[in-house]
Amino acid sequence: MRSPTRDILDHGLFVKRAALRARGWSDGHLRGEVNRGTVVRVRKGWYSVPSAPPSAVEAFRIGGRLAGLSCLKSYGIWTPTTGRLHVSVPSAARGLRRPTDMRARLDVLDGVRCRVTWSDDAIDGRGDCVWRTSVHEAPVRILHNHDRVTAIVCLDAALHSAQENGVGIIRDDLGWIFARAPPRVQSWRDEVDGRAAAGGETEFRLKALAAGIPFVPQPFVSGVGHLDGQIGPSTFVEIDGKDWHDDPIAFEVDRERDLLVASQNGRTLRFSYTLLRKQWGLCVRAMVTALEYDYQREPSAAFPPFHERMLRARHRLG
Numbered sequence: 001m002r003s004p005t006r007d008i009l010d011h012g013l014f015v016k017r018a019a020l021r022a023r024g025w026s027d028g029h030l031r032g033e034v035n036r037g038t039v040v041r042v043r044k045g046w047y048s049v050p051s052a053p054p055s056a057v058e059a060f061r062i063g064g065r066l067a068g069l070s071c072l073k074s075y076g077i078w079t080p081t082t083g084r085l086h087v088s089v090p091s092a093a094r095g096l097r098r099p100t101d102m103r104a105r106l107d108v109l110d111g112v113r114c115r116v117t118w119s120d121d122a123i124d125g126r127g128d129c130v131w132r133t134s135v136h137e138a139p140v141r142i143l144h145n146h147d148r149v150t151a152i153v154c155l156d157a158a159l160h161s162a163q164e165n166g167v168g169i170i171r172d173d174l175g176w177i178f179a180r181a182p183p184r185v186q187s188w189r190d191e192v193d194g195r196a197a198a199g200g201e202t203e204f205r206l207k208a209l210a211a212g213i214p215f216v217p218q219p220f221v222s223g224v225g226h227l228d229g230q231i232g233p234s235t236f237v238e239i240d241g242k243d244w245h246d247d248p249i250a251f252e253v254d255r256e257r258d259l260l261v262a263s264q265n266g267r268t269l270r271f272s273y274t275l276l277r278k279q280w281g282l283c284v285r286a287m288v289t290a291l292e293y294d295y296q297r298e299p300s301a302a303f304p305p306f307h308e309r310m311l312r313a314r315h316r317l318g
Contacts, residue, residue, distance in 0.1 A: 058099035064089030066132035159194030
């Protein structure tokens with residue numbers, strides 16, 4: 001059965017009043033739907049539905065669409081936590097509104113919670129409107145606006161999402177993305193990997209390599225499965241987020257996997273996100289000590305020797 005709600009959902013989530021009228025809905029009918037709460041007026045002459053993502057509504061009310069971190073998150077791709085809404089608006093945009101009030105102009109104070117980028121690829125005047133940039137454009141904006149670790153974490157996550165049959169990017173897309181990124185970030189492309197299952201793993205990999213510690217993402221151990229990383233012939237690492245760590249079932253699964261690794265003459269070092277970000281020196285010391293013991297016990301042909309890197313890591317620790 002047709003309804004304004006169905007027409008809005010079928011034609012882009014945000015639909016212009018003129019487009020709804022062309023489909024046979026009068027202004028009186030639309031006002032009645034708004035009063036009943038089945039349709040939402042998000043901007044002058046534009047309508048949506050109550051189930052629309054709040055971030056998308058706020059971006060559209062401003063006068064643009066989701067971009068950057070906010071866009072990737074809307075596709076279900078892992079992103080670092082941010083309290084700011086990332087919005088792309090047309091380069092010639094005028095009359096931008098506050099994200100929570102379509103009657104008030106965008107205020108300088110809104111910059112605390114909104115990052116607005118002016119771009120020629122943002123909303124046009126079509127009746128059926130796209131409410132977020134493409135999954136390929138989002139990393140371009142991230143490369144323009146964010147630091148190296150954030151950008152590589154997001155690119156890794158987008159690659160991994162596609163590998164898991166979700167929305168994302170493939171390795172061939174990196175050429176298109178970096179061609180639209182500034183010169184200062186071009187060297188970051190070589191650090192994009194895509195194997196990590198979570199952003200914390202990519203962050204750990206980048207910091208470990210910078211400290212001179214080898215890191216192979218997602219090694220496979222027979223009888224155990226994939227682990228987050230391998231740093232030596234028999235030394236593995238697991239990086240636990242808070243949600244996973246606080247799950248009692250996950251806690252038991254982790255301990256069983258650790259024992260299975262130990263039964264094959266290996267060891268697993270576990271790191272939380274808090275340790276990664278607040279006690280990195282302690283993490284490095286633990287890994288260096290484990291590696292020294294690892295190579296003394298098992299000079300490795302199966303795992304590349306990184307003796308010089310290990311010495312460099314020890315030197316950095318004094």
